[in-house]
Amino acid sequence: MRIFTRSLRTQARYDYVPPQNDVGNAPFFARPAGLATPRQLVQYLDEYVVGQENAKKVLSVAVFNHYNRVHANYLSAESFRSDEYTSEEPPVGVQSTHLYPHPYRIPIPSLQARNPLPLFEKSNVLVIGPTGSGKTLLAKTLAKVLNVPVLRERCNVLYTGRLLVPFAPYWTPIVITGLDIDVGDDVDSCIQRLLIAANWDPHRASMGIVYIDEVDKIARKTGGGSEGTRDVGGEGVQQALLRMMEGSVITVQVKGSPSASPTQGVDGDPRSGQKNQGVPRPDSYAIDTSNVLFILSGAFVGLEEIIKRRVAKGSIGFTANLSSTSEDTSSSPFPFFTPNKVDTLQHTEPHDLVKYGFIPEFISRMPTITTLSPLTPSDLRQVLTEVRGSLVSQYTALFGYSGIEIRFTSAAYDEICRKAAERGGGARGLRGIMESLLLEPMYEAPGSQAISTYDMF
Secondary structure, three states: OOOOOOOOOOOOOOOOOOOOOOOOOOOOOOOOOOOOOHHHHHHHHHOOOOOOHHHHHHHHHHHHHHHHHHHHHHHHHHHHHHHHHHOOOOOOOOOOOOOOOOOOOOOHHHHHHHOOOOOOOOOOEEEEOOOOOOHHHHHHHHHHOOOOOEEEEEEOOEEEEEEEEEEOOEEEEEEEEEOOOOOOOHHHHHHHHHHHHOOOOHHHHOOOEEEEEOHHHHOOOOHHHOOOOOOHHHHHHHHHHHHHHOOOEEEEEOOOOOEEOHHHOOOOOOOOOOOOEOOEOOOEEEEEHHHOEEEEEEOOOOHHHHHHHHHHOOOHHHHHHHHOOOOOOOOOOOOOOOOOOOOHHHHOOHHHHHHHOOOHHHHHOOOEEEEOOOOOHHHHHHHHHOOOOOHHHHHHHHHHOOOOOOOOOHHHHHHHHHHHHHHOOOOHHHHHHHHHHOHHHHHHOOOOOOOOOOOOO
């Protein structure tokens, strides 16, 4: 960035110089106070989520850039409105003409008006990973770093989480929601829940983050492998989401809420129950989704086969590496040779997602694509014992409420992780094994005076 300060110029000056705000002479694009850096966000995620380094970086950078972008766009709009408000009315009558030495020379204020601040466009994120690899956990844990209350509620089959992000000068909501592909109205309802999370403030709702899980279920399905048959319902949901992701004004209808009461405020908001107290709500709200960040995730079962067929046309050797991930290499004739382990999903391209059943316009609105790898037995052991809030710490505390101390051997950890890997389901399979394993101790031990020993395996 070049900044020039001259008292006299003989040519027109077209270099743009970002103006300075009035608070402490801080840069105009200063980072919002209290917003952690991407590196700090990743360090926090490492305490709860095992592996998935690339996904952690992608989500941390996406959230960080989102709030910087919203902050910059907000200040740009405020600066534009301030310039319009403070502009002087043109004088009435005959005025003297201002002459400049160069015929094309334009004053600096006029140039600044012709070169407004850039409006940053958003980059929606698509997260692809198998079940139990940590997609939803990443979103929830990334929200907890902000130390704000979380409220989860059920609406039919929809899962909704709500939290607020402290961001000057407003509190910005994040909505974690599941999408029901059978009901078309549920597409717009995520914006309605975003508005509710923002305490019915459309301006705050227009700066939120919407996380939609299991988005792979809205891929249009083809019958018998033929591309001629189209799933109209799945494509219709994609079109509805496309309209929101690219930025449009969504009209949210309010049903049966004549006015806001103090108990309807959002928990954790210092202005909760004060701003809208006794003020009638309008019948509808207009929410602009241009600044709403969408994070979509799904397991995308069957996408690996599409990728393998694509790369098989160009490289036989690469396809062999892809197939080696699912083959047993214990009988390899080369005892000292370790084959390359390639995660097929890491080579996902937009064309593969189109083949999977998404329309090209929908995929083009998600320029950032990241993938999660399946958890290995060693990763499962870290999930079981090392991360904060691990299953072992949970069950140890649960037995501790009954005055019981429970211990696990290293061999027991290995066997639990081995069974979870065989069962599938990633980290979610660990809890089912632990529940069946500790059923008898949890039934017999509480309230008993004798010391019992149980053989886990």
